[in-house]
Amino acid sequence: MITPLDFLTDLTNPNLTFLVRALAAVVLASLVTGVVGCHVVLRGMVFIGDAVAHSVFPGLAVAFVLGGSLVFGGLVAGIITAVLVAVFSQNRKLKEDSVIGIFFAGSFALGITIVSLAPGYSGSVQDFLFGSIVGISGADVAQAAGFAAVILLVLGLFHKELVAVSLDRESARACGLPVLALDVLLYVTVTVSVVISLQTLGNVLVLALLVIPASAARLLCSTLPRMMAFAPMFGVVCSVVGLYLSWAFNLPTGGVIVLTMIAGFLLCWVSLSLKHMRER
Template identity: 50%
Template sequence: MIGFLLEPWELPFMQRAFAVAAVVGLVCGVVGVYVVLRGMAFIGDAVAHSAFPGVALAYTFQGNLLLGGAAAGLVTSVLIAFVSQNRRLKEDTVIGVFFAFAFGLGIVLVSTRDSWTTDLSSFLFGQVLAVSAADVWTVAGIGAVLVAVVLVLRRELVTVSLDRETARAAGLPVFRLDLVLYAVVTSTIVMSLEAVGNVLVLALLITPAATARLLTDRLWSMTLLASVLGCAGSVAGLYVSYAYDLAAGGSIVVVLTGLFALTWLLAPRHGRLLRGRLTRGAGVPGATAGTS
């Protein structure tokens, strides 16, 4: 067992992959808490797909795919935040409009090329086993900045997430905080693309936070649990990928979803099975008393 755990660490490319997966899982866990509290899982999907036209455009002109995706994602995020300030439109409606447009534009741009290359497919499906040492340091640096921003603004972000009208009444700059949150989510998604790819990145952002939400009602505990789950699940997914020669990104997502399913069933307070047993256990004495 110990030999199996240590074997991948003898390979330099696996060492880099573990480092990137751990950092990405941790950062996605922290940022995902605010996405889940805001009920804005759809924004993660929208931003991930809005990066697609930027990548396609960069690919067409032989540019940097990640920079192209980041630019497109940030532009879309700003537009969503701006248009969402109109109170006649719900945020998910605005997100849906830009989500569809961005993905459609990406398909149009890709259709102008005769064929896809490995670079474009790796953006869509991830290529964590091919990261370089420079990528590891870049992801670690960006991740540290993103976590620091979220922790510094945690109270304001929670207030805006739970009750926007109360936040406005309290004098909080709701629009600016929206921009900050969208920018952080976009940066987190782009940072995670090499680990799991554009198609699966939403799971890395949402699933650890959703799992933690089933285990605690406290913000700090939820943030800590989500980061641990994201980090541990990503590393475990890589082990599964290595052991069975499976796609790394998909393996990470499957492991994280498995942890969510177990928690959904077995969580002490909110788990489906244990909650049912507690309810039945509480109902038995009442029924007995009623018939005595």
């Protein structure tokens, strides 16, 4: 068995540089999705993460056919879907989850259709479905770092406005806040955070990065600032432990990271339950 010390040694091995890149990628993804996930959980829009993760398929397929960047293709498709969801959700007769479901199904169906017309695409699809730590390049990490910095900067600049819309849309609109623009902004940040997590975790499991750390933070934290500090730390710790366990036991990285997060969430729930029992 590979011990934690062996794992640290492997990280310094020049023949295993992909492991360092994988570690950097999961840390970056955890930091960004931890913060974005707090907005997602606060707003009750968990389904958008799953929808965005699947809506990137048309972009992936088109990028593959044209010989372009899969990440860029997925990003474009995801942003288009996110903007459409934000625009159509402004109609009060349609609930946000209904609009998300419509565009999720449509984009996923389009992606499947394009995939069926693109021979040789299955291998690339598998990497984006389940993640591939071996396939992460230095350019991928640098790109993810750039996106992460922009997302965190944007969320910091528009923090109050986004929270206001999440808590009470009508009051925010009455105060003159641009609700549609803020919706688009939030959906786009969710999209970008999902896309930069795809290669490490895969889009089948990437929703866990958005939901589990933020949900654990909501259990233990009484204020939003504390949630936004706790969730990224929770995600980073679980991701690093999950990466180590997957490396030590030769298991799928994405699956092990998600299971580690679920274990961490259960520990948070148990600790909170025990606290309530003692208070009684």
